[in-house]
Amino acid sequence: MPSHNTLEESTRSTAHDDDSRPMQLTLNVWRQAGPTEPGRFVTYQHQNVSEHMSFLEMLDVLNEDLILRGDEPIAYDHDCREGICGMCGMMINGIAHGPQRATATCQLHMRHFKDGDTITIEPWRARAFPIVKDLVVRRGSLDRIVEAGGYISVNTGAAPEANNIPVPKPNADRSFEAAQCIQCGACVAACPNASAMLFLAAKAGHLGLLPQGQPERYRRTVDMVAEHDKQGFGACTNMGECEAVCPKEISIDFIARLNRDLIRAKLTNPSGY
Amino acid sequence: MAIDSTTVAPPRIAPTMPRTRPFTEAPPDTLDSKIPEGPIDRKWELRQFEYKLVNPANKRRFKIIVVGSGLAGGAAAAALAELGFNVDCFCYQDSPRRAHSIAAQGGINAAKNYRNDGDSVFRLFYDTVKGGDFRAREANVYRLAELSTNIIDQCVAQGVPFAREYGGLLDTRSFGGAQVSRTFYARGQTGQQLLVGVYQSMCRQIGHGRIRMNPRTEMLDVVVADGRARGIVTRDMLTGEIRSHVGDVVVMATGGYSNVFYLSTNAKGCNVTATWRAHKRGAFFGNPCYTQIHPTCIPVSGDYQSKLTLMSESLRNDGRVWVPKTRGDKRSPAEIPESERDYFLERRYPSYGNLAPRDIASRAAKAVCDEELGVGPGGLGVYLDFSDAMRRLGVASIRERYGNLFDMYQRITGENPYEVPMRIYPAVHYTMGGLWVDYNLESTIPGLFVGGEANFSDHGANRLGASALMQGLADGYFVLPASVTDYLGRTKLDAVDENHPAFMDVEREAEHRVRRLLEIDGRRTVDSFHRELGKLMWDYCGMARNRAGLEHALSQIPAIREEFWRNVKVPGSAGDLNQSAEQANRVADYLEFAELMVTDALHREESCGGHFREESQSEDGEALRDDERFAYVAAWQYNGDGVPILHKEPLTFDNVHLATRSYK
Amino acid sequence: MIGVLTLYESTIGKKVVMAVTGLILFGFVIIHMLGNLKVFAGRAYINAYGVFLREVGSPMFGHEQVLWLTRIVLLVSVGLHIWAAYQLTRLDLASRPVQYAMRKNQEYGYAARTLRWGGVIIALFIVYHLLHFTTGTVHPRFVEGDVYNNVVIGFQNPLVSIFYIVAQLALALHLYHGAWSMFQTLGLNNSNNKRIWRGLATVSSTMLALGNISIPLAVMLGLLR
Secondary structure: OOOOOOHHHHOOOOHHHHOOOOEEEEEEEEEEOOOOOOEEEEEEEEEEEOOOOEHHHHHHHHHHHHHHOOOOOOOOOOOOOOOOOOOOOOEEOOEEOOOOOOOOHHHOEHHHOOOOOEEEEEOOOOOOOOEEEOOEEOOHHHHHHHHOOOOOOOOOOOOOOHHHOOOOHHHHHHHHHHHOOOOOOHHHHHOOOOOOHHHHHHHHHHHHOOHHHOOOHHHHHHHHHHHHHHOOOOOOOOOOHHHHHOOOOOOOHHHHHHHHHHHHHHHHOOOOO | OHHHHHHOOOOOOOOOOOOOOOOEEOOOOOOOOOOOOOOHHHHHHHHHHHOOOOOHHHHOOOEEEEEOOOHHHHHHHHHHHHHOOEEEEEOOOOOHHHOHHHHOOOOEEOOOOOOOOOOOHHHHHHHHHHHOOOOOOHHHHHHHHHHHHHHHHHHHHHOOOOOEOOOOOEOOEOOOOOOOOOEEOEOEOHHHHHHHHHHHHHHHHHHOOOEEEEOOEEEEEEEEEOOEEEEEEEEEOOOOOEEEEEOOEEEEOOOOOHHHHOOOOOOOOOOOHHHHHHHHOOOOEEOOOOEEEEEEEOOOOOOOOOOOOEOOHHHHHOOEEEEEOOOOOOOOHHHOOHHHEEOHHHHHOOOOHHHOOHHHHHHHHHHHHHOOOOOOHHHOOEEEEOHHHHHHHOHHHHHHHHHHHHHHHHHHHOOOOOOOOEEEEEEEEEEOOEEOOOOOOEOOOOOEEEOHHHEOOOOOOOOOOOOHHHHHHHHHHHHHHHHHHHHHHHOOOOOOOOOOHHHHHHHHHHHHHHHHHHHHOOOEEHHHHHHHHHHHHHHHHOOOEOHHHHHHHHHHHHHHHHHHHHHEEOOOOOOOOOHHHHHHHHHHHHHHHHHHHHHHHHHOOOOEOOEOEOOOEOOOOOEOOOHHHHOEEEEEEOOOOOOOEEEEEEOOOOOOOOOOOOOO | OHHHHHHOOOHHHHHHHHHHHHHHHHHHHHHHHHHHHHHHHOHHHHHHHHHHHHHOOOOOOOOOHHHHHHHHHHHHHHHHHHHHHHHHHHHHHHOOOOOOOOOOOOOOOHHHHOHHHHHHHHHHHHHHHHHHHHOOOOOOOOOOOOHHHHHHHHOOOHHHHHHHHHHHHHHHHHHHHHHHHHHHHOOOOOOOOHHHHHHHHHHHHHHHHHHHHHHHHHHHOOOOO
16 A cells, blocks of 8 residues: 555655744735625734745635634635636735735745734725625626737638748747736736736737737727726826736836837728728 | 435445445447547548538527636637537636636647658657557547647637747647657747637637626536436526526536645646536546646645646756665755766666656656655655756756746745756646547537546547647537537427426525535534545555555545535535635535546556556556456446446557557 | 827827827926026026027017917917826726725836826926916016026025925926836837836936026025026
């Protein structure tokens, strides 16, 4: 019977673990029972935090305690826990996704905090991201922007041979940089105006930099910008907060590019509509 | 019904006691895989010609339910909507773009032969059948290889930013031990980029009103009315509302069941519920014991661990895997001289070395850890060392190739892999088993089609690297749109609505079950049960399995399940967002499914691919397949409170010569 | 052309209006500052420059015609600039109805944060400045046409000078973020030239502040009398 690869054994303290005493933290967490209920901060003392835990695992452990105590656990969104699905996200001490740059909440680890720290945790706040419960918000407004035109119109089966469309490597690389967006909404959360311009610009930039995306480039820009405004996001004031918290470090240069495309679309109407 | 079967605890059996077979066998020839006639390279073409079509004007009268929005489900939803059908698509995430296909890193295979290095559709087909250890259907795999080239065309046209060469043409690399460079990739984010392509195609159809997207909606059950799948019952995760959705056909692409192990590389929400409920409604489950363990994951760091993180196996192209030669060697890796290191993959598999296939590399790592040579916490890890490669190619070159992976490793472990070797350990990553489907991807419930990881079809007993994305998109973009259209074209469907007794019954059962979970109010959390089950499965039905261990697991699962339904604590109410209730509902299904998985592993007394039976190995520890007895697909039929019924679909190999897989 | 009109409907369009009017005003303050510095060349020189401003364009244009045209363009620019800013501010405030209890800025500094309040201060300053040096309404001893005299006497009141200096600092901060922001909004920024634009914004706003502040400072220090 296999006996060496049990999970139990893996939790024994070893040389690797010896250097870490459990940390104690004070957590101020936004609790809100439902979309229309009033919310408030609740303070929790967390006695048993290992520096190797991820931030979400720290909350998992707290939630297990809350459940056994008969309280409702803190609701928060998460899924892949490897920084790519974009489901997780919260304001941690006033910074979207927390203090470590280029890192989504799920990949933030507790070694970036100190014993005795107080951590304030809030949901993303924006009119376009209404709160569902505790730290969970609705982000369908971002989907609406893509539905308004964030695609290339090609039916399945209608594609030409892939290598018929050469793409200069610099363009492909730049397009990829924009396409890394994980649609987490941190840009909106961090923006002083709750603008989704970085998200929108990344989407438009990804497609607009590729030859396949050219036929619809200007129409796409106009339609997506209109939908962005309709969804109740604010205007970009070029602060750069979004870029600083983006887990994929997408540059606000893409916003300049979007602006240029919109101006060109409106002034010269290159799509002819 | 669901509840009754779980409250009866089967008799406990001591692990060593011989027991009667925990299943019965159906008479042969009950399964029709509907493989087309003709030579292998014309089967799909002929089948497509046989398919019935639906008049374009009539298409909008049909409603297709698609569950899951990953590569297979999302692509099927988009492609079917493009054809003119009305599609209702469901996912549990808050946006279809978050389905777990997004996490795939490495790449997607296609037989484009852009490198002129001898690749072809036939070679991809051959490699996949062989890689699957001769437990996949030849006809399906050939179709997959054929469609692989169309997938790349489609994705490029959608704007997927694949890696390119300076000439502007697509770049490819060799991946997962393949001898040809047929893997297309987008840095370490191929899954995300392909899924964004699918998502954009879906968004286009959502914008046009042809797909109605239902995010944060979890499928609780499938509804079979008058012998056909006619809809599903879902729970709105924001409001708790349980309701029926009626359609003309149901397509499920709900992913795999790796989370039965609790710790896996899957997303936290991935679950077996959809496929398990379909199974209980009559869909056979194919080869549930085939699970894939990925060798290059970040080891567990503590008992709070919530999931495991995979690092692309491309790391093995330049990293060398080793452990110290002496037990209990606590020196830091740099202090261990070359002569005292065991590069065990290079030693055991001289021709493939560190690039040996996933199952083989994983088992080799387990073997050295079983000998207590492992490194890191609990001795559950082996080194993946880049120092030779950095000396040979320079740090800059390694940074360029793997920089993002090194960063991720450092983010999670706090160790700098440029200075100390990475520690890796295998983790459950993918499940080859799934709902049994015929060549048309239709399950044994008429009108229920299954695509992607949720079906059992194309990978046999082991999936090759960069083949999952290929299969998901082949099913979604090309196979399902054709076969679902055919089903609608040839089937006379009666009018059914939400008031049909079948819908009323299933809805009532689903409501009852959620209420029941909330009422138990016991003393243990959902996660504690899930961890307990996961540990049991990992210990006894994980990388290596044996009769005694499997029988032990089989005796323990009912006990855990019984305690779950007596002692679980699910806080909150049924009428709003309740993540504990969602998870409880999923774990309840894992607790039933696990038993079938173990039963399958117990019955398959051979080692093949991801399924390694310790009783069936050569003297030097290599897997021994038994083609005489086990060259078949095990398709399990649910049998209420009785033992499951085994159906065998024999596998014949007319185009690939049955051979022992050797990577020595 | 309909496109141009609908541009304003979007938030980006409003920002384009701010950027274009901002560019006009930016050009104006630079020229204005260069003109002001003539005060150091002496009474005759600056007064002659004052006459030139009234007669510029002659004989094609009559007395003060170009001046008034310029004034109209400037007033319209200021009006549009403020109107667009007002509309955007309202949108932005509405876009986050509940504020964060805790927020740490990562990137943007004082200049960006004070853009709006700085704008309000500058608007108030413009009103005072016009009443002070253009109409002379609030000037103690205003002499039409004697620019030198008006400047020196105007700045002999330390309170007025300090107000001017504060307003110039506010203007410099406003321009530091505003100028860069203008390049971004008009889509001129990209990774290659970003640093050039940043540098240009820094240099121009600093020079502007130094140039303008030098005059009240010189008066207070008794260098101009």
